[in-house]
Amino acid sequence: MALAKNHRANNCRDSDLSRLLNRIVLLLPLYLLCDRIYLTNKNYYSLKWRSQNLLLLSIVVFLSISISITAITSYKIVKGLLLDSLKEQVLLKTHQSQDDIDNWLAIRKTEIKTLANSVMVRSLC
Known part of the structure; x- marks a missing residue:
């Protein structure tokens, strides 16, 4: 009896394993195709993004330098x-x-002249 349970458990495991292997075999080409398309697109977009980022970086650097020169001037x-x-x-x-x-000074000069010409100051001398 214990042998029968072991045999059934092994059969279940084997059938689960075979189903899993069948799925992998069926889905592997689709996965590889998708992965290849993704990598191709990734490289394309990577180059595209790289060139766009380089252009954007160039514009930002050019504008920063221009603004700095304008500000200094x-x-x-x-x-x-x-x-x-x-x-x-x-x-x-x-x-x-x-x-x-x-x-x-002009006012003081006229005051001094006025005082010098006054009779009182002349009598003192």
């Missing part, structure tokens, strides 16, 4: 304009201060 131009503007403002303030000092 713009910075230098604005810096020069600001320096010129500041120089003009400093010169204007300097001239205004010079005029203020000249006016102050």
Whole structure:
């Protein structure tokens, strides 16, 4: 009896194994065909993606360099304009201060002349 159970279990295993082998044999050519198509497409798309990525990378690098050059040039131009503007403002303030000092000295000169010509100061001498 135990032998019969073992024999049936072996038959079940053998039949399961043979069914699995039949499926593998039937599906293997289809798998290989699909795999071959996939690899062909993968290589095609890989080359296509590689060229597109290279083009995209080139565009990004070109734009980055262009933007950097534009920014540096713009910075230098604005810096020069600001320096010129500041120089003009400093010169204007300097001239205004010079005029203020000249006016102050002129007033003091006239005060001194007025005092020098007054009778009171002449009598002191």
